[in-house]
Amino acid sequence: xxxxxxxxxxxxxxxxxxxxxxxxxxxxxxxxxxxxxxxxxxxxxxxxxxxxxxxxxxxxxxxxxxxxxxxxxxxxxxxxxxxxxxxxxxxxxxxxxxxxxxxxxxxxxxxxxxxxxxxxxxxxxxxxxxxxxxxxxxxxxxxxxxxxxxxxxxxxxxxxxxxxxxxxxxxxxxxxxxxxxxxxxxxxxxxxxxxxxxxxxxxxxxxxxxxxxxxxxxxxxxxxxxxxxxxxxxxxxxxxxxxxxxxxxxxxxxxxxxxxxxxxxxxxxxxxxxxxxxxxxxxxxxxxxxxxxxxxxxxxxxxxxxxxxxxxxxxxxxxxxxxxxxxxxxxxxxxxxxxxxxxxxxxxxxxxxxxxxxxxxxxxxxxxxxxxxxxxxxxxxxxxxxxxxxxxxxxxxxxxxxxxxxxxxxxxxxxxxxxxxxxxxxxxxxxxxxxxxxxxxxxxxxxxxxxxxxxxxxxxxxxxxxxxxxxxxxxxxxxxxxxxxxxxxxxxxxxxxxxxxxxxxxxxxxxxxxxxxxxxxxxxxxxxxxxxxxxxxxxxxxxxxxxxxxxxxxxxxxxxx
Amino acid sequence: xxxxxxxxxxxxxxxxxxxxxxxxxxxxxxxxxxxxxxxxxxxxxxxxxxxxxxxxxxxxxxxxxxxxxxxxxxxxxxxxxxxxxxxxxxxxxxxxxxxxxxxxxxxxxxxxxxxxxxxxxxxxxxxxxxxxxxxxxxxxxxxxxxxxxxxxxxxxxxxxxxxxxx
Numbered sequence: 240x241x242x243x244x245x246x247x248x249x250x251x252x253x254x255x256x257x258x259x260x261x262x263x264x265x266x267x268x269x270x271x272x273x274x275x276x277x278x279x280x281x282x283x284x285x286x287x288x289x290x291x292x293x294x295x296x297x298x299x300x301x302x303x304x305x306x307x308x309x310x311x312x313x314x315x316x317x318x319x320x321x322x323x324x325x326x327x328x329x330x331x332x333x334x335x336x337x338x339x340x341x342x343x344x345x346x347x348x349x350x351x352x353x354x355x356x357x358x359x360x361x362x363x364x365x366x367x368x369x370x371x372x373x374x375x376x377x378x379x380x381x382x383x384x385x386x387x388x389x390x391x392x393x394x395x396x397x398x399x400x401x402x403x404x405x406x407x408x409x410x411x412x413x414x415x416x417x418x419x420x421x422x423x424x425x426x427x428x429x430x431x432x433x434x435x436x437x438x439x440x441x442x443x444x445x446x447x448x449x450x451x452x453x454x455x456x457x458x459x460x461x462x463x464x465x466x467x468x469x470x471x472x473x474x475x476x477x478x479x480x481x482x483x484x485x486x487x488x489x490x491x492x493x494x495x496x497x498x499x500x501x502x503x504x505x506x507x508x509x510x511x512x513x514x515x516x517x518x519x520x521x522x523x524x525x526x527x528x529x530x531x532x533x534x535x536x537x538x539x540x541x542x543x544x545x546x547x548x549x550x551x552x553x554x555x556x557x558x559x560x561x562x563x564x565x566x567x568x569x570x571x572x573x574x575x576x577x578x579x580x581x582x583x584x585x586x587x588x589x590x591x592x593x594x595x596x597x598x599x600x601x602x603x604x605x606x607x608x609x610x611x612x613x614x615x616x617x618x619x620x621x622x623x624x625x626x627x628x629x630x631x632x633x634x635x636x637x638x639x640x641x642x643x644x645x646x647x648x649x650x651x652x653x654x655x656x657x658x659x660x661x662x663x664x665x666x667x668x669x670x671x672x673x674x675x676x677x678x679x680x681x682x683x684x685x686x687x688x689x690x691x692x693x694x695x696x697x698x699x700x701x702x703x704x705x706x707x708x709x710x711x712x713x714x715x716x717x718x719x720x721x722x723x724x725x726x727x728x729x730x731x732x733x734x735x736x737x738x739x740x741x742x743x744x745x746x747x748x749x750x751x752x753x754x755x756x757x758x759x760x761x762x763x764x765x766x767x768x769x770x771x772x773x774x775x776x777x778x779x780x781x782x783x784x785x786x787x788x789x790x791x792x793x794x795x796x797x798x799x800x
Numbered sequence: 801x802x803x804x805x806x807x808x809x810x811x812x813x814x815x816x817x818x819x820x821x822x823x824x825x826x827x828x829x830x831x832x833x834x835x836x837x838x839x840x841x842x843x844x845x846x847x848x849x850x851x852x853x854x855x856x857x858x859x860x861x862x863x864x865x866x867x868x869x870x871x872x873x874x875x876x877x878x879x880x881x882x883x884x885x886x887x888x889x890x891x892x893x894x895x896x897x898x899x900x901x902x903x904x905x906x907x908x909x910x911x912x913x914x915x916x917x918x919x920x921x922x923x924x925x926x927x928x929x930x931x932x933x934x935x936x937x938x939x940x941x942x943x944x945x946x947x948x949x950x951x952x953x954x955x956x957x958x959x960x961x962x963x964x965x966x
Contacts, residue, residue, distance in 0.1 A: 760878050762878040762962065766859060772876045780855075780876050
């Protein structure tokens with residue numbers, strides 16, 4: 240992110256790291272002021288801290304020689320002062336303030352990239368506005384940060400260390416290697432002592448390897464802990480997005496957030512921003528009705544979008560709700576049928592119908608949003624969440640609103656998985672995506688193969704042979720279509736998608752294992768059945784299945800040709 | 801003498817060896833490997849190492865001509881099936897098979913070859929435009945050849961290997 244050719248690149252990165260949260264805080268507060276003043280409140284407690292923050296940003300920007308940010312922060316201080324002391328112009332002024340603080344956040348954010356937005360026009364407009372203000376004191380008194388804040392900062396300095404995130408990534412990488420090596424060692428010891436009681440020397444070795452494994456797990460947990468960030472860092476971006484987008488769409492929308500202190504791995508935080516933006520954008524453009532229509536329906540003119548996060552075990556559950564028009568199940572089902580994703584007759588359960596929303600082609604935005612510049616379907620959201628090892632589902636009440644639920648892993652580096660074997664290749668299946676594993680008797684197996692279905696817990700679920708989803712066609716050696724692809728199959732892994740299940744026929748189950756996730760090399764393209772790779776204890780690479788992707792039926796069995 | 805475009809493109813990327821005082825001609829520093837009986841060459845500067853073939857794991861839905869992935873000291877290395885990419889029949893692995901690990905446009909990729917022959921230096925003057933059938937047969941991955949004794953080395957442009965196969 241840092242402009243590598245800048246002489247103070249590292250300092251600039253520090254500047255952004257320190258000032259961006261301040262700038263976002265300023266923006267939050269000016270939005271709060273806008274709301275308070277619109278409601279006729281004085282909100283005197285808001286603008287003191289606002290000016291203090293602006294003052295700090297101004298000082299830091301000056302130190303880094305970032306003149307546009309320095310001047311803007313200075314001018315905004317003046318503006319805030321003028322509005323605080325002169326209520327008459329608040330109605331026009333607060334809009335100027337909000338735009339300016341947004342621009343300031345952009346300036347700070349872009350400092351390290353070197354592609355700054357233009358602030359000259361805004362400054363000119365701001366000065367004109369200030370010139371018209373009659374009651375502006377010649378030398379406005381600054382509200383300084385209170386002593387208490389400083390002391391708090393000093394305390395924080397003692398107990399925290401700032402570490403560049405790539406160093407944490409490197410540590411995690413090294414830890415992963417060590418865990419793989421330990422697994423290899425454990426396998427080797429097992430091979431030596433297989434089938435007999437080990438000698439005292441051998442069991443000593445065995446104990447030592449197990450102890451090493453426990454220590455590594457502790458280390459992993461501690462390292463994961465250091466990588467956790469509050470989700471508020473993501474939520475913070477949405478205040479302005481919602482405000483700007485709603486304004487552009489002629490809608491009134493308020494954003495509410497809860498559980499911002501819930502913590503998630505930095506990688507997850509970094510990669511879930513985009514899918515969340517898609518969900519919120521979709522809600523504003525498609526979900527929420529125009530104000531007049533809302534009033535006619537007896538709803539408040541102002542719609543509410545709620546972001547809520549909470550930890551549940553080793554997952555974080557994140558919901559995005561709106562109180563808009565909701566999804567129309569009949570329309571969804573109709574579209575799913577037209578695209579061949581649903582049988583033409585019979586009515587699936589409501590849950591399942593909502594699940595169709597994540598299939599390709601079903602939810603692609605009909606209008607191109609001016610914000611993202613392109614229509615984005617929910618299938619893309621589903622894909623990004625699944626690539627993080629997460630799951631996404633949606634529920635809706637027609638006329639009352641829609642809620643998207645994202646279940647995300649706390650960490651993405653280590654995955655609890657089941658190893659399975661298919662045609663002598665091993666694959667890792669994330670445990671979170673497995674409902675059950677079944678050993679198949681010959682009759683049940685035959686039925687599963689010939690009819691492609693299985694009766695499981697009193698329901699009929701689709702079953703697919705692993706080699707059919709994992710496409711065997713290759714231009715070398717291996718036959719493109721084995722004569723009896725299901726010869727070795729003995730087990731069925733029941734995979735669960737958000738709303739339904741699908742059985743996957745495999746040869747054998749090799750047991751549970753924590754695997755270290757290695758992202759797919761870009762050279763490998765974007766295989767739709769594979770989420771990532773891992774290195775097993777014997778040093779071989781294995782693919783990690785995109786189990787939810789296979790289960791939700793987006794991937795069809797391919798014919799052999 | 802004006803060199804043909806394909807040759808120019810290839811030689812410009814080569815590491816230029818320090819010319820001995822007597823000679824003024826630039827030299828190409830090449831790694832020679834074989835696919836079947838035919839010798840091929842790539843600039844040594846692009847090659848990071850040559851390793852034995854470890855177990856290669858197939859990746860479902862990977863681009864054509866990606867044979868799979870291999871563990872290279874903890875890194876998951878994509879391995880390109882060079883034979884089929886260059887229009888040859890697939891062949892079984894032998895003890896002589898090797899993976900040439902190269903860095904191409906910042907990506908580290910392995911290329912499966914039948915055997916590695918040697919590293920050599922050749923005068924730039926020995927480079928010629930590839931015959932039309934070689935160029936088309938390789939889908940433009942080979943645009944130049946070099947004379948070496950009575951042999952013709954096919955100079956492989958590694959950065960063209962994946963773009964056409966993707």
